[in-house]
Amino acid sequence: MKKGILLVNLGSPDSPSPKDVKKYLGEFLMDERVIDIPLVARTALVKGIILKTRPKASAAAYQKIWWEEGSPLIVISERVKKKVQDLVDVPVALAMRYGSMTIKKGLQELVDQGVEEVLLFPLYPQFAMATTETITVLAEELRQKDFPNLKIESVPAFYNKPDYIEVLSESIKKHLEGKNYEHLLFSYHGVPERHIRKSDVTKSHCKIDGSCCKTPSKAHEFCYRHQCLEVTRLVAEKLQLKEDSYSTSFQSRLGFDPWLLPYTDRTIERLGKSGVKNMAIVTPAFVSDCLETLEEIAMEGQEIFHEMGGKNYTTVPCLNDDKEWVELLAKWINNWAIPNVKA
Known part of the structure; x- marks a missing residue:
């Protein structure tokens, strides 16, 4: 089976405008694993209160940190994906849990390259309902609905490796x-x-x-x-x-x-x-x-x-696209893609 990697991070609005931030926050906060209260209460809270007040302030915060190339999280993640791809022999795609770079698009990108087995890689060292779990649950839902012949394996939390x-x-x-x-x-x-x-x-x-x-x-x-x-x-x-x-x-x-x-x-x-x-x-x-x-x-x-x-x-900056971090990701991927490989 041809293997491929899907790196997944949180996501970002398409721009730091209040309109795009509101759309992004709506998707993020309506996730039942982020705000884990009954749907009716969650809808009232998010759409009735938060989305009427928070987007403007959040947009102002995004504007402070927005790079010329775009969202720092997206730009950095794309750099990591490119550098990792240069070090591994299997296709690597990038997706976000929220926003326009969807997990469905990422899986489709791999399938279009003939991939039959995907290593789903949530880019979170620690497990949490609102991070790792929501990614793996959505990926399985998409597999059952849109990619029934695809095999997906998830990377567990790596906090103590x-x-x-x-x-x-x-x-x-x-x-x-x-x-x-x-x-x-x-x-x-x-x-x-x-x-x-x-x-x-x-x-x-x-x-x-x-x-x-x-x-x-x-x-x-x-x-x-x-x-x-x-x-x-x-x-x-x-x-x-x-x-x-x-x-x-x-x-x-x-x-x-x-x-x-x-x-x-x-x-x-x-x-x-x-x-x-x-x-x-x-x-x-x-x-x-x-x-x-x-x-x-x-x-x-x-x-x-x-x-x-x-x-x-x-x-202290995050690991971002530091050489040592990228090489470690590539080592883990190679160990999965080619069992017993000496990376």
């Missing part, structure tokens, strides 16, 4: 070399606490009580919180960080339900108030820089830190 931790750690080390910082903050995208409990395959382990993420369990295979904390632990170990010189937080939240704590903005505020003058921040839930990293973290985070008395605020 030693070669990924090595690449991530070296990237952080490289970007912080020569920088004066007292504290390194690992900021991950937030999710509602109920997502953690819903993803618990044991239906009893995840209590989000400070100990369950450290207690071995089958639940960890699908526990976003555990996987985030584990990335922090493994990188801190690899970089030999002192225990009080780093911490973990969660950025972005929507609505009034409990989300994972501590919040990134409050943590930055607390660090500044406590007298930290030099801090650095890294965002390991993302492999490509995007609105959340370029605007929320790099711009808003720095503003908060300075307002609280902080001086130097260093943002």
Whole structure:
């Protein structure tokens, strides 16, 4: 069977105009795995409230970070796809979960090249309902409806793979070399606490009580919180960080339900108030820089830190299209496409 790869990331509006942002947000927020409440309530919330107020503000944020070539997330992802394709012998396509670069188009691109078996590669180190799961579920729905003869295999979360931790750690080390910082903050995208409990395959382990993420369990295979904390632990170990010189937080939240704590903005505020003058921040839930990293973290985070008395605020870029990251992706793909290959 001819094999092919479909790299999938989150997505982006076609432009930073309020009209395009509204269309994009509508698709994104109406996903039942993003806002996981009954359809009637979700429709009322998204279409009745959020889409009447948020698109203008979100469009302004996108305009701050938009590149001449287009959306940073799309541009970076396309660069990664091209570089990976140069290193592997199977067709590679790129898709987004939301927006015009649909998964259906990506699968069709591969099928048109004669591909019969697809490795679906969600570009998220950690598993989450609103990222990995929504991609795999949609891909299976499309397979059943439009590509019944296609075989699809999904890449599981790679948050704890030693070669990924090595690449991530070296990237952080490289970007912080020569920088004066007292504290390194690992900021991950937030999710509602109920997502953690819903993803618990044991239906009893995840209590989000400070100990369950450290207690071995089958639940960890699908526990976003555990996987985030584990990335922090493994990188801190690899970089030999002192225990009080780093911490973990969660950025972005929507609505009034409990989300994972501590919040990134409050943590930055607390660090500044406590007298930290030099801090650095890294965002390991993302492999490509995007609105959340370029605007929320790099711009808003720095503003908060300075307002609280902080001086130097260093943002570590995502892995983006770094040579080491691209080579690692190519190695994983070659290992799948040609079993027992020495990559």
